Amino acid sequence: MFFGSACAASEGERLLHVFHAAWTVGQSAIATGPMLHIWGEDGAKLPTLARAASGEHPLALDIASIRARLGKAFGEDAVAASIITLELPSMGGSVQPSSHLARAAGHRAEGLLKLETVTVPSLAVSPLLAPVALDALLDDAPRDNGIGSGERSDLIGASVVFFGAATRLVRSLLAQQRFVPMISQHGIGSAGDFRGLWQPWLSDEKTAERVASLVHGMPSIARAGVDAFEHQPWPIVEDFLWRVLDAQCRATLTREDFYSSVGEKDATTDLHVAWLQALLASGNSVPATNVRGQELARRVRQWIGGLEERGASSAWRLMLKLNEPIPEEGEDDAQWGLTFHLQSVDRPALVVDAVDLWALTGDSMTIEGKRIDSPQELMLGELGRASRIYNRLEKALEDSEPAGVELSTRQAYQFLREFSPILQEQGFGVQTPDWWDSPLAKLGVRLRLDSDSMSDVMGQSSAGGSTASGPTLGMGALVRYRWEIALGDTTLSLSEFEKLAARKSPLVKVNGRWIEVRPEDVQSAIKFVRDNPGGEMKVADALRIAYGTDPRETGVQITGLEATGWVAALMNAEAATRQLETIKPPERFHGTLRPYQVRGVSWMAFLERVGLGLCLADDMGLGKTIQLLALMAFEREQMNAAIAKLTPGMPRPSVQPTLLVVPMSVVGNWMHETARFCPELSVLTHHGADRLNEDAFVEKARASDMVITTYSLAHRDKDLLAKVHWGRLVLDEAQYIKNPGAKQSQAVRSIAADRRVALTGTPVENRLSELWSIMDFLNPGYLGSAGSFRQRFAVGIERYRDRAKLEQLKGLVRPFILRRLKSDPTVVADLPEKVESKEYCPLTSEQATLYEQCVQRMLSEVERSEGIQRRGLVLSALIKLKQICNHPTQLLKDWQDGSLKPPVVERSGKCIRLIEMLDEVLAEGDQAIVFTQFRQMGNLLGAMLRHHLDREVLFLHGGTTQKERVQIVEDFQKADGKNPILLISLKAGGVGLNLTAASHVFHFDRWWNPAVENQATDRAYRIGQTRTVQVHKFVVRGTLEERIDQMIESKTELAENIIGSGERWLTELDTTQLRELLALRNDAIVDEL
């Protein structure tokens, strides 16, 4: 996932802003001490970069724009403008744009020479408001990119992401109560020099790890301020955490009016009051006391220091082990043994029992090469230390050779629940029984559903054809349910549980296993089951309740769902593919389905049968198109079988047409693949200026098996499309509706259809707005409104990485999304080492016009010429046509390398498709090589890809020096995510290079020589490659590219000729043949927009 991304689509005059943050001291009217300064770069100022005055950042964004971005809480009366001083990379005395801005302009970030000190206007945000400001920047940040994705035109720099993460740490510390009241001294100790403060407690292992990852991961831009921190990460992070946490604590305490508890009291006579007044008020100064301020500070610091106390030995520590009672004992009078041990800190498995210690005669012992000095004293000392936290240990200390204490069940529970976490924090070892804190050993309620058996459900399909969701199926289908009390994996009836609960024991033994039964949960569980006696509910509600319920709402933990019948198969798409009976591959399908594809089709058929919308989200290259086509073939076969059984006179069921909505860029692919695998399906492509209208369309559509149209037409012709009863609505590249508010998204959601299918190759589960949008398309209302979804899931998951929420959400959508990865073992086994496919790309109308003009001009010229001149004309026209297919700019030369904006992607069908596909490649964490014949095209692609993917793009071409070449290959092979894309424009395809870090190879344009292309492909597909290599060959449909590709594939004599002679054979063709070969065919897909 990208933290920042370029804007997209129609570039136009949109302003580009990049936002940054610094924790530094600024020059402003109000600011004292470091604050969070928000500043920005203004893309519109890029042209003025060269003539900037020194001293000020030439690209600085104005204060008003920053305020506008942050929102109304950051008006002039609330947050002051300021000026900060930064050290930034510069070249030739001129400050360079951030890499985000550079990439947005399509540039490769060049080597940075030196640091330059500049000033920049900023908004100085107080520690109290800093989290709000960061949220405002991050929450609305574009989180992904690609074509047509964004309406926003601003980017979020790494510094904002960084301080956002630091804020998350502060919130985590606040929630987990990991901070301490403190006092600090400013000055030399007279009254009033003391300040109370709430200080983050960072010394614990886990917190320290988090802080360390912050400090070590701090990007340079986040520490660019010129101030007393001297660019050092730790002091900046520390100051940020301290101030922000203190401000948040005070804000809460002030709001809750804690101050009134001490405000009236006299601070001069009571140090408690003095300190608390400085902690609970909005100000932090300890009120004038008397000379004993020093004593207060000393005592407090020593007190807090006790948290760091780590016993006498750094190598050994006390370990307390709770032993279960022997099985014969009853629960109530059971005696749990808490035994004492010394445990090696480095090797926790190394444990000495106290009993053995007391038998020692010497004053040291050695165990497995580790020495313990005075082990008896160490044990007693440790027990003494631990008894301060857990005072039950004091009793043991009265024994001269304490080896353990006995605990009642209640005491054992108290030890587990209350004391063991604290003891562990204080550095003691604690060994609890393995069932403790296991989700399997908890009290909860379980939803049990009963539904019709699978065979009943699937049986209807053969009998009833495609009449789809009957009244008993679908999201609205009713299933019988009841609630059960679950103790671990044991289910109890209410009366059994009540009997158990009457014992009022916090730990109970059920079926030989101990289970925690929190007293506070018992009544709520009983009440819940009493209040919810069972009955019938909708499948959708059952899923929502089982996975999406907050225990704080129900008062009881819902530990899952158990189902019988078809609902059981529904619970998990992945599991369902393994359990479902697979379909027989349809005979009319002209191709061989791989085993995982058969499973995929079977799952799709099942979900459609039970009336649910589904999303097939397999990795790119696993054949989503094929699976959908196979599903359609299967459906027809079922239908025909049903018809064959009919007696004359009965109404003939029919398959309603499928409406397939796709991006323009893949219309050609679908046409091609449908013709290849399911030639018997009648397909209507609703596209282009001459598309059918009104009744003609409706009539033709009803007679078709499938109608292909584009997202933009789905919106524009939505009234027309509504006139047809669609049996199925399929969205390909469903991420196109990721923005729920966009017109296209609303349009496709409004189209009525019996069944709904979404295909996407991006990991939708990680892109939440996309996930909601797709799920809402598939099963409207299931995830609630966009607003409630955001409130319930998105904020927690995206801002706080709330894993529990994420799991909950995954549970909710798991039944409907089947996503298999190339790396899945069950898939890998079915995949060959190399998969080749062609991508049939459309032309834009600009490309089509240029192409036609070029062909016409050439034809009229060759008429009038011959010999070498004619040959020259043909060859140059050929090159021009290829260039037009690549990108009009390649021919028109209307873009300068180094321009402030990249070439417009939307002018080329191939470029659009390439970026779409690379987006998926990156989302899957893969790397790709892109081959082009033209170095100029490499430059254009580099600029476009940097802009749209916001990643560095490497480029190897004939002018690359040997040294650069080595560096580029090394950077690419590192596969560290920084340089995932390598462009290559070399005559020999870079023979000799080893580029196994790529698992995708794109041939953007073609050599028309399979041998040459294979040589290039083999850069990735060679020894050392461990994954399947996917080869994507781009072909523009309806142009000479497709025609020549067909000729080569036909393997005729002509094909031999073509391959053998390069392009010379073309020059031998007569004008008619040339026209035949080159002219734009009417099945070309032309984007008319």
Place this chain on the structure above:
Amino acid sequence: MASAPNSGSTPPKPPTPPVMRQLSNEPVPTYPSRPAVPPPAQTPRPQPYTRAPKPLPLKPRRVRGGVKISTTEQTSLWSESWPAQRWVRIIEQAAPGKRAVDGLEYASLGQTKTLIIEHSSLVASVQGRAERPYQVKFQFEPLSPEQWEKVGGVMTDQAVYAAKLLAGDLPANIEDVFVPLGLKLFPTDFSEIVFSCTCPDHQADERTRNASKAAGENPGPLLWCKHAACAAYLLAQRLASDPFVMFKLRGLDGQELLERLRHSRAVANSSKTNPSVYAGRVPGVSDTGLVTFEATRDFWELNSDIENLDAPIVPPPVSHPLLRRLGPSPLTGLAKSGGDAPASFPLVGLLASCYEVISEATLREELGQAAPGENEPRAIDSE
């Protein structure tokens, strides 16, 4: 106190095996073994040595309810208790031969009417053959309060002393506490104990000694009489059962010692001998060296997975865990300066509710549990 199952197991071995002394085989009369309740202290009456001794019976006069040790008790005492063993060695030095044998016989017969151990001295009234019991007194050299302070400090540093004493055992290495301070708990030679007895034997010993002193000879040590030996054996019995006896003989009451240990252990527990003052160190972070700041290629880039920093916004497993670890208020006994302030301020309780309120507010605000818009300046998606 010593009721825990493990108490009374073997202490470290004594340096030398105990010397077993067996009395003659004559039957020992049995008396109630309950120690006599000591009568009010009697001051020994000086006996003018000029008076001629009366003829005395061969056997000592019977004492009803006298303090005594049974023979079986002796065996186990001597072999199991190292303080008793050590003391017995002193007795054997001080009352060689028959004196010790007779003393032990007196002790097992229960000839001792009273035995009083008080501040640095032992006074016993032992019934011999004479009509009136003899008064025996041992005077030990007490430690000064300052010396005890030091001893107490050392003992609390090493929890084993406190733990064993509290458990009713005198740790075998107890002298390790005293020796480094130039002190001792047990006398190492009987001459360190000032001894007196009102019996004629002792008077005679003193006369002989004075005579040889006057003659300019080395008088030799003043040996103990059998009455002294008897009292001393009874002290051995006490030493075996009460770890505080020797402390009392050095001038420190057992209860006082216990209090002192409890107190200083509490102090040691709440602030270690080397109290650590919070320094704000973060392991692995604050101690790293200077980080360079250069105009590198990745100046603007996030080079780690900071975006996915795992910092869950969840309540703590146990409420206010740090406060629980901190224990009682650091300001106890310090806060008051005037007379009006309340004796105890509920500091910890107040802080605890601060923690709860702050945690709850964070959870509520940040995880969207609050009603939209409440306390939140940020815009809420209203779709």
